[in-house]
Amino acid sequence: MPGVKGPSDYSKEPPRHPCLKINSKEPFNAEPPRSALISSYVTPADLFYKRNHGPIPIVDDLERYCVSISGLIENPNELFMKDIRMLPKYNVAATLQCAGNRRTAMSKTRKVRGVGWDVSALGNAVWGGAKLADVLELVGIPKLSSTTQSGGKHVEFVSIDKCKEENGGPYKASIPLSQATNPLADVLLAYEMNGESLNRDHGYPLRVVVPGVIGARSVKWLDSINLIAEECQGFFMQKDYKMFPPSVDWDKINWSTRKPQMDFPVQSAICSLEDVHAIKPGKVKVGGYAVAGGGRGIERVDVSVDGGKTWMEAFRYQKTGIPYIADDPSSDKWAWVFFEVTVDVAHSTEIIAKAVDIAANVQPEKVEDIWNLRGILNTSWHRVKVGVGHSNM
Template structure:
């Protein structure tokens, strides 16, 4: 498209922070160390996980860059950045999480296919841009629409990048029209992240942010928007990012039997401790981590155990830098964002520390990964466990 090109190799990829843990070089996929991740409510851009499926696109003429909206509508229209910036600007604090977060731990039960993420394929940022609902009004789609007069029920986002899974074609995904046109869903055409212009790894010049939904639907390097009758038929909607039962393997998988994953489930993880930790002597241990649930569901509590799950106590929770206590359904809370939790415990012997979260709908993390193991290794939301050893 004018102004935005997709390289065929990785020679022009941007530089990255040297402390990132690289899980794949080409395409580049990396996450921060877990201790860096939980050190701040807003994840610094350089430590926000990088999830790519091909070489990072390049903007060569920002003035000519535009996103064309077409499909089952009467008035197709191309929007330039100046048009998008004229729309009301919104700031939305939202956590993005790769569906494969914590996949490495799932592989320990039984091997799965996919990038081997630890617990940091997740981040919380302040995204800024125009609401998609406002942009769609420019092409004649009213707010809170469920269908267009021509039968459009879904909004498809098409990137400019080149993915091997699409045989060199672009990445694409879709969301229902009723979500796209609902201002309360806070779906953004974002051009800023944490108060700065988007960086190339995170979708410059324009990306979609779909809060509360797996990161795979927040398409980067936006090329076009299509109003379609059925959900996107691309690879990443139809043959990836679907949740199968443990009985399904690569010999009997039938992708058509499952819907594309959208909202992510309740999730929490401990970030202040490694999988195995050695203490020189017994004493106090600080337990910090994150907890988040999809669909805008707040976190009701985070439970911590220092005896492998036999007994539990509640951790404190916080958002922002405020001293005001976090309340899960308060209007001043960031409904799309994680909470950070913290607890202290006296450790006197070798043990297992466990964390699990509960959201305002009463959803709780499953105890064991075996119960939710799936062939693609997505949505590992089992109790997060770390081990403590006393070295005398």
């Protein structure tokens, strides 16, 4: 790709925030402390989780950088940054979440493969850029199309990023054309994050943001866009990020029997307390995040301090002090919701949170019921053990 290159080693990695918990150094995968997540509705770029599959690409000439659009279309083209910036700019608040968020807890049930994430493999940002629907219109694909004249039904995003899973080839993923051409789906070619240019870790100079979908489909360091008849055949679409039942292990896996995972199920986690946290008896503030895929709002967050026997409904908000209303025009439909409730804790116990979305989907109680060999989509009730005693515990 002119102007941008994917290095073959890790000698030119960008600087990172020292508070990040590093889960893998090469490639770099790290998450912030859980308490940092709920300190800000919009996650600062340096505290936003880092999910990488290879060395971070380097931009050496932004003027020469362009994205090719080709495949099953009548008018293939190349777009430079100036072309993309000429399109109407949209700012979309959207939470991106790695499909492996909370994998560590799932691995305690039975061993799984993958990066060992705690509860912070997600973040919420205001992404700025052009809508993919507008970009595709430039090459003759009308809005709300489900197929091109030449039979293209999926939009494949190919990265500059090189990874071993693709045998040194680029990372890639796809979404249906019907989603890509729907302006209400808010799929962006983003060049800004929180009002500033993307940094290298988050896809500079240009990335895809697919709201409401697992983070693996929001391809960074965009190299090309291909209109294809079938789903992308890349490793991360066909041999990874698929949800298998608990009965399937590595000896009897058949990847072709499952569809690539797209929407994220309803999820929540307590971030105000660590596991195991020593606290004084009395009133304790329990806070965290809740988020659902597909733009489904959060209808309720329930918190229990007695192992799930009784529940209290938490206060939900996106803007501090202002009650959140699911599906209200004032709410950010693709973004997480914070919750908060003050509880009485008299003795050592397990505090639990579970969220419910507007479709009445609720987090499953037991991680065992959703265990899968890749450790993805752990959306079971989030549990934090607290020890109650004196301050010198």
